[in-house]
Amino acid sequence: MSVKKLVFSTLLIFIPISIAAHFLHWDSLAVFITSGLAIIPLAAWIGTATEEITVVVGPSIGGFLNATFGNATELIIAIIALKAGLVDVVKATITGSIISNLLLVVGFAMLLGGLRYREQEFQPIVARVNASAMNLALSAILLPTAVNFITAGAMKEDKLQSLSSAVALILILVYGLMLLFSMRTHTYLYEVGLAEIELAQTENVKATGNAQSQINLWFWIGVLLVVTILVAFESELLVATLEPAISRLGLTKLFTGVILLPVIGNAAEHATAVTVAMKNNMNLSLSVAIGSSLQIALFVAPLLVLIGLAIGQPMDLNFNPFELVAVVVAVLITNSVSSDGRSNWLEGILLLATYTVLGLTFYFYPTV
Template sequence: MLNTKNVLSALLLFVPISIAAHFLDWGSSAIFITSALAIIPLAAWMGTATEEIAVVLGPTLGGLLNATFGNATELIIGIIALNAGLIDVVKASITGSIMGNLLLVMGLSMLLGGLRFKEQTFQPIVARSNASAMNLAVIAMLLPTAMGATVPGIPEVTLQRLSVAVAVVLILVYGLTLLFSMKTHTYLYDVGLAEMDPADLADANLAPDDSEGEVNLPLWIGVLLAATLVVAVESELLVESLEEATSALGLTALFTGVILVPIIGNAAEHATAVTVAMKNKMDLSVSVAVGSSLQIALFVAPVLVLAGWIFGQPMDLYFKPFELVAVAVAVLIANSVSSDGRSDWLEGTLLLAAYAVLGLAFYFHPVIEGIG
C-alpha cells in the first residue's frame, strides 16, 4: 500500500538525479525541480534522526534538540540564499513559512481530521500562550517596517542594527518559551500528548520500530549529519538555479519564496501534522503547526538576521508592507480559529481559503504593484 514512508523513500532518487542535472547541465528548471524534490525526503530523515536522538537524550535535552533542529532545512536554505545575496527570497520564505504552518498545515489538518471525526479538541491554554508569542513576532516585524516606511532616507545600517537588537530579544524570548514548555509548565503540554501511541506516527515516520530495543545512537547521529550535509548540497543547487528557473517557469521570486520554498522545506513535517490529525490527535497536530511557526518567527528569522550581519549582507526585519499584512492576517485568523480548543472541517476550510487568497495575491502582486 502506498503511504508517506514509501513516497518519501522514492523521492530520494532525486538526490543523484539533481546532482546529474547540475553536472550534465540539464538547465536551471530541471535542477530547481529535482533539487526541490530531493530536499523533501532529506528533511524527513533529519526530523526522524532528531526524534530518535531525542529519545536517548531525555525530555529536556531531547526537547531542546527538537526545538533547535525542527526547522533546520529552512534555516540551511535561508543561510545559503542569504550568502548568495537573495535577501528578498529569504524574507519571503520567512513570511511563507509562518503563513504555511498556520493556514495550510493547520487548515489541512482540521479539514481532513474533521471529515473523519465530526469535532476534534485540543488544549486551548497552549493555543492562547502560542498566540501571545506569535503576536510578539508580528510586533517585532512591524516596528522596523514602520520605521523604514515612515522615515524617508533612513540609513540601511540603522535598520540592520535595530533588527539585530530585536533579533537578540526574540531569541531570548524563544529560550523562555522552551523553559516554559519543557520545565516550568510541562503539564500543560503533556495533556493529550501523553495519550499518543507511537504507532500513530508510523505512516509519517521513516524510523524502524525500536520499541523492542534500544535506539542505535551512533547510527542516528550519522544519519543526521549525512542528511544535513546532503541538504546543504541540494540547497546550494536550489538557490543557484532559483532565479533563472522561476523566471523560466513564469513565477516571481516573491511567489517562489512565499509559497514554494516553505512547502519544500516543511513537506515532511506537514505530512506528520495531517497524519496525526486524521487519527484524532489534534493536540499533537496543532503543536506541530503552531510550534513550527513560532520557531520560524522567534528563532530562524532572528538567526538569519544575525547571519546577515556576520556575512555583511543587509538582512533585517524590514519586510514589505504586503508581506507584513499577510503574516498579520495569518496570525489573526489562526488565533481566532484555535482559541476555543476545538476544530471541525469548516474551520479547516476557512484556513485553507485564507491561504489560497493570500497565495493568489502574492502570485499577482507584481501586476498590482505595476498598476499602483
Template sequence: MINAKTILSLLLIFIPISVAATFQGWGSTVIFVTSALAIIPLAGWMGTATEEIAVVLGPNLGGLMNATFGNATELIIGIVALKAGLIDVVKASITGSIIGNLLLVMGLAMFLGGLRFKEQEFPSVVARLNASAMNLAVIAILVPTAVDVTSAGIEEITMQRLSAAVAIVLIGVYILTLLFSMKTHTYLYEVGLAENEPEGAAEGEEQSEPHEVNLWLWVGVLLVATITVAVESELLVDSLEEATESLGLTALFTGVILVPIIGNAAEHATAVTVAMKNKMDLSVSVAVGSSLQIALFVAPVLVLAGWLLGQPMDLDFNPFELIAVAVAVLIANSVSSDGRSDWLEGALLLAAYAVLGLAFFFHPVVEGLA
C-alpha cells in the same frame, strides 16, 4: 500499502538526478525541480533522526534538540540564499513559512481530520499562549518596517542594527518559551506527549518493550542528511532565479509559497497524518510550534547570520508580506482559541491561504499597473 515513509524514500532518487542535471547541463528548471524534490525526503530523515536522538538524550535535552533542529531545513536554505545575496527570497520564505504553517498545514489538518471525526479537541490554554507569542512576533517584525515607512530616510546600517537588536530580543523570548514548556509548566503539554504513546496502550494491550536506539547510527544519519541538504540547497538557490523566471514566477511568490512548502513538506505530512488519527492536539502543536520557531528563532538567526556574512539582512519586510502574516495570525488565533476544530474551520483556513497565495501570485502585476 504505500505510506508517507515509502513516498519519502522513493523521492531520494532525486538526489543523484539533481546532481546529474547539474553536471550534464540539463537546464535551471530541471535542476530547481529535482533539487526541491530531493530536499523533501532529506528534511523527513533529519526530523526522524532528531526524534530518535532525542529519545536517548531524555525529555529536557531531547526537547531542546527537537526545538533547535525542528526547522533546520529552512535555516540551511535561508543561509545558502543569504550567501547568494537573495535577501528578498529569504525574507519572503520567513513570512511564507509562518503563513503556510498557520493556514495551509493547520487548515489541511482540521479539514481532513474533521471529515473523519465530527469534532476534534486540543488544549485551549496552550493555544492561547501560542497566540500571545505569535502576536508578539508579528509586532516585533512589524516595528522595523514601521520605522522605515514613518521616517524621512533611514540608513541601511541603522536598520540592520535595529533588526539585530530586535532579533536578540526574539531569541530571548524563544528561550523563555522553551523554559516554560520544558521546565516550569510541562504539565500543560503532557496531553500532547501522551498522544505519542502506542495506540495499543489506550486499549489495555500489552506494550512491547521500547525499541533500542542506535545513537551513533542516527547521529550519522543526521550529519549526512544535513550535509546533503546543504548541497541540494546550493543547487536550488543557484538555479532559482533563472528557473522561476522561465516558469513565469516572481521572487516574492517563490519565497512565500514554493520555498516553505519544499522545506516543510515532511513536517506538513506529519501534522495532517496525526490529525486524521484524531490527535489534533499534536497536529496543532506541530503547525503552531513550527510557526513560532520560524518567527522567534529562524528569522532572528538569519538576521544575525546576514550581519556576519556581510549581507544586508534585516526585518524591514515588504508591507504586503506583513499584512499577510497579520491576517494569518488573526484567523488562526480566532479558529484555535476555543480548543476545538471541525472541517469547516479547516476549510476557512485553506480559503484564506488560497486568497493570499493568489494575491502573492498577482502582486507584481497589480504593482506594475499602479
C-alpha cells in the same frame, strides 16, 4: 509501509538525479525541480533521526533537539540564499513559512481530521500561550517595517540594521524562555502532547522489538549529520538555479519565496501534522504546525539577521508591507479558530480559503 513513507521513499530517487543534473550541466529548470524534490525526503529524514534520538536521550533533550532541528531545512536554504545575496527571497521565505504553517497545514489538519471526527479537541491554554507569543513576534518584526514606512525611508540603513539586530536578540531570548516554559517550569500544560509523543515512541520501540542502545544513538546522530550535509548540497543547487528557473516558469521572487520554497522545506513536517490530526491527535498536530511558525518567527528570522551580519550579507527586518499584512491576516484568523480548543472541518476550509486568496494575490502581485 504507509502512503507517506512510500511517497518520501520514492522521492529519494531525485537525490542522484539532481546530482547528475548538476554535473552533466542539464537545464537550470531541471536542476531546480530535481533538487527541490530531493530536499523533501531529506527533510523527512531529519525529522525521523531527531525522533529516534529523542527515544534514547529522553523528552527534555529531545524537546530541545526538536526545537533546534524543527526548521533545519528551511534555515539551511535561507542561509545559502542569504550568502548568494537573495535577501528579498529570504525575507519572503520567512513570512511564507509562517503563513503556510498557520493556514495551509493547520487548515488541512482541521479539514481532514474534521471529516473523520465530528469535532476535535486540543489544549486551549497552550493555544492562548502560542497566540500571545505569535502576537509578540508579529509586533517585533512589524515595527522596523512600520518605522521605515512612516518615515518614507528616511531612517538610515545602519540605524535600521541596528534596530533589527536589537529586536533579533530580544526574540531569540524570548524563544529560549519559551523553551524553558514548555520543558521545565510549566510542562503540565503540555502533558497531553508529551503523552502522545511518548506513546508513539513506545509503540515504535515495540514494533522494532529492540530496546534502544548506544549504537543506535550514534547511528542516528550519523544519519542526522549526513542528511544535513545532503540538504546543504541540494540547497546550493536549488539556490544557484533559482533565478533562471523561476524566470522560465514566469514566477516572481516574492511568490517563490512566500509560496514555493516553504512548501519544499516544510513538506515532511506538513505531512506529519496532517497525519496525526487524522488520528485524532490535534494537540500534537497543532504543536507541530504552530510550533514551527513560532520557531520561524522567534528563532530562525532573528538568527538570520545575526548570521547575515557575520557573513557580510546584512539582512534587516524591513519586510515588504504586503507580506506583513498577509502574516497579520494569518495570525488573526488562526488565533480566532483555535481560541476555543475545538476544531471542525469548516474551520479548516476557512483557513485553506484564506491561504488560497493570499497565494493568488502574491501570484498577481506586481514586480517592482
